[in-house]
Amino acid sequence: xxxxxxxxxxxxxxxxxxxxxxxxxxxxxxxxxxxxxxxxxxxxxxxxxxxxxxxxxxxxxxxxxxxxxxxxxxxxxxxxxxxxxxxxxxxxxxxxxxxxxxxxxxxxxxxxxxxxxxxxxxxxxxxxxxxxxxxxxxxxxxxxxxxxxxxxxxxxxxxxxxxxxxxxxxxxxxxxxxxxxxxxxxxxxxxxxxxxxxxxxxxxxxxxxxxxxxxxxxxxxxxxxxxxxxxxxxxxxxxxxxxxxxxxxxxxxxxxxxxxxxxxxxxxxxxxxxxxxxxxxxxxxxxxxxxxxxxxxxxxxxxxxx
Amino acid sequence: xxxxxxxxxxxxxxxxxxxxxxxxxxxxxxxxxxxxxxxxxxxxxxxxxxxxxxxxxxxxxxxxxxxxxxxxxxxxxxxxxxxxxxxxxxxxxxxxxxxxxxxxxxxxxxxxxxxxxxxxxxxxxxxxxxxxxxxxxxxxxxxxxxxxxxxxxxxxxxxxxxxxxxxxxxxxxxxxxxxxxxxxxxxxxxxxxxxxxxxxxxxxxxxxxxxxxxxxxxxxxxxxxxxxxxxxxxxxxxxxxxxxxxxxxxxxxxxxxxxxxxxxxxxxxxxxxxxxxxxxxxxxxxxxxxxxxxxxxxxxxxxxxx
Numbered sequence: 001x002x003x004x005x006x007x008x009x010x011x012x013x014x015x016x017x018x019x020x021x022x023x024x025x026x027x028x029x030x031x032x033x034x035x036x037x038x039x040x041x042x043x044x045x046x047x048x049x050x051x052x053x054x055x056x057x058x059x060x061x062x063x064x065x066x067x068x069x070x071x072x073x074x075x076x077x078x079x080x081x082x083x084x085x086x087x088x089x090x091x092x093x094x095x096x097x098x099x100x101x102x103x104x105x106x107x108x109x110x111x112x113x114x115x116x117x118x119x120x121x122x123x124x125x126x127x128x129x130x131x132x133x134x135x136x137x138x139x140x141x142x143x144x145x146x147x148x149x150x151x152x153x154x155x156x157x158x159x160x161x162x163x164x165x166x167x168x169x170x171x172x173x174x175x176x177x178x179x180x181x182x183x184x185x186x187x188x189x190x191x192x193x194x195x196x197x198x199x200x201x202x203x204x205x206x207x208x209x210x211x212x213x214x215x216x217x218x219x220x221x222x223x224x225x226x227x228x229x230x231x232x233x234x235x236x237x238x239x240x241x242x243x244x245x246x247x248x249x250x251x252x253x254x255x256x257x258x259x260x261x262x263x264x265x266x267x268x269x270x271x272x273x274x275x276x277x278x279x280x281x282x283x284x285x286x287x288x289x290x291x292x293x294x295x296x297x298x299x300x301x302x303x304x305x306x
Numbered sequence: 307x308x309x310x311x312x313x314x315x316x317x318x319x320x321x322x323x324x325x326x327x328x329x330x331x332x333x334x335x336x337x338x339x340x341x342x343x344x345x346x347x348x349x350x351x352x353x354x355x356x357x358x359x360x361x362x363x364x365x366x367x368x369x370x371x372x373x374x375x376x377x378x379x380x381x382x383x384x385x386x387x388x389x390x391x392x393x394x395x396x397x398x399x400x401x402x403x404x405x406x407x408x409x410x411x412x413x414x415x416x417x418x419x420x421x422x423x424x425x426x427x428x429x430x431x432x433x434x435x436x437x438x439x440x441x442x443x444x445x446x447x448x449x450x451x452x453x454x455x456x457x458x459x460x461x462x463x464x465x466x467x468x469x470x471x472x473x474x475x476x477x478x479x480x481x482x483x484x485x486x487x488x489x490x491x492x493x494x495x496x497x498x499x500x501x502x503x504x505x506x507x508x509x510x511x512x513x514x515x516x517x518x519x520x521x522x523x524x525x526x527x528x529x530x531x532x533x534x535x536x537x538x539x540x541x542x543x544x545x546x547x548x549x550x551x552x553x554x555x556x557x558x559x560x561x562x563x564x565x566x567x568x569x570x571x572x573x574x575x576x577x578x579x580x581x582x583x584x585x586x587x588x589x590x591x592x593x594x595x596x597x598x599x600x601x602x603x604x605x606x607x608x609x610x611x612x
Contacts (some may be wrong), residue, residue: 013420041604045563062507092492094492111404134368147576163455186398186399186400187534187536188515188533189534189535193535207516209494210513210517211516211517212527213530213533219607220533220607221607221608221610222517222519222607222608223530223608223610224519224528224529224530224535227494227495227519227528228491228493228495229493229495229496229499231493243522255492255610258610258611259609261609261611262610262611265609265610278602295612296612298610299610299612301526301527301528301529302527302572302608303567304527304529304564304567304568304570304604304605305564305567305568306601306602
């Protein structure tokens with residue numbers, strides 16, 4: 001393993017999910033935001049993962065990181081502990097998961113102290129975890145660009161901490177409905193503009209099957225989603241989007257408008273593959289040329305002449 | 307008035323609406339699908355309107371057609387009759403109207419016999435009316451390209467007639483949720499593909515604040531919506547979209563892929579202006595250069611480099 005810091009670091013959950021969709025179910029589905037993120041980002045750059053696992057995360061499970069050369073120096077194993085578990089199901093509309101069970105397990109006491117190397121990563125993603133924890137990780141990393149995700153649970157239950165964390169990041173990647181809830185604005189454009197006054201200079205709104213939109217104080221970019229006839233399991237779509245987005249930025253080493261727009265498309269491409277199968281099964285056998293192919297299709301199906 | 311047929315003809319409702327939104331209310335708001343459509347289309351081409359009005363549609367009201375040079379040769383006035391009335395209200399999300407009252411009035415017996423001139427219009431739009439009536443109008447017009455709209459009311463209550471009408475049109479313009487309902491498919495892409503087996507060779511799905519998508523058997527095009535901070539009254543958004551779409555096609559006299567894509571953008575531009583004020587107030591004072599300006603903004607905010 002290289003002694004140089006990874007261009008990209010992610011902190012978040014690694015989970016063993018139990019998932020039911022109208023098309024099938026899986027009892028033991030590797031998941032968690034940091035896992036989906038890092039697998040996706042690994043197609044673009046070297047990524048280090050900050051997370052925690054228990055004894056039930058097997059050597060076979062670890063291959064998901066190793067085969068993608070994801071740096072697990074800061075993946076802590078708690079002997080005698082059990083990995084974070086989430087059980088959920090989707091109806092036919094596939095837009096919202098119903099949580100059936102959550103067991104924090106080793107995640108309950110997760111409060112990472114990062115390696116010296118990890119602290120030098122220039123791009124950092126704070127996946128959806130408790131906002132105070134996000135901030136403590138953010139403070140450890142001497143990053144050039146920091147993005148975060150969050151969810152309704154924290155918007156409703158830890159708003160003050162969330163606002164503090166928001167004030168020390170560069171970008172927020174967030175769902176449509178959660179952006180509206182955070183801002184207290186029904187209109188999406190006003191909601192995003194309001195969030196831009198809370199700290200981030202970049203807001204990326206994930207709209208599921210409707211695509212994504214990206215706001216700065218000066219610019220706006222939006223794209224429809226890739227037209228998928230078969231969405232099998234939406235779990236991890238947002239995290240694989242974030243992985244493609246941050247992976248693209250970290251690979252380019254730039255956050256100019258041109259690169260951010262491409263990053264939104266790469267995020268959309270990775271999310272579109274991720275939802276085609278359970279867990280990150282599809283990404284694990286994805287070929288780099290398949291990413292390029294779908295990227296060019298985005299160009300084709302959004303193009304029109306002036 | 308020219309003796310040549312209008313390039314574009316629309317059949318549908320002209321209404322006097324009563325509308326309540328979170329931002330205000332209006333007791334007497336000119337509306338109806340054919341009115342919104344024709345005002346929008348009039349920026350692109352000469353359009354004739356096939357509809358019916360009562361005594362309460364005043365000379366002042368008629369100015370909405372005259373000032374836009376909309377051909378009212380087939381706008382029938384029923385002496386002693388009352389114009390179609392619709393009352394509805396919107397909540398803060400503005401996505402769905404709650405109908406408070408509907409009075410068909412002169413519309414109840416509407417069964418138009420078109421003038422010889424109208425029968426020669428090459429582009430025809432069958433706005434959302436009873437599907438049997440749409441078909442009877444369609445059969446009178448020797449059009450080169452026929453598009454239609456519909457709604458859940460007919461999908462649920464007049465399905466067989468609707469399927470018959472669908473089988474004799476070239477294009478369906480339809481809302482997201484209604485496309486899913488018509489096809490019996492939760493997945494939008496599969497829903498559109500299924501509708502393409504029912505007759506139309508072109509399906510345009512209107513997604514409100516999320517934009518629009520356009521399907522043929524060979525191609526796919528999608529665009530986000532114009533980012534509006536202030537949506538005042540969504541009434542007529544879909545009809546003004548259709549007016550811009552069909553107006554663009556009729557003006558070009560072409561339905562090639564290149565023109566259809568531009569038509570989807572022009573439809574989106576017209577809808578974005580229409581929702582900024584009650585009725586078609588905003589369109590009535592719209593300048594042609596404002597259309598061009600927003601069209602170019604669509605290009606700018608959807609553009610990315612390969």
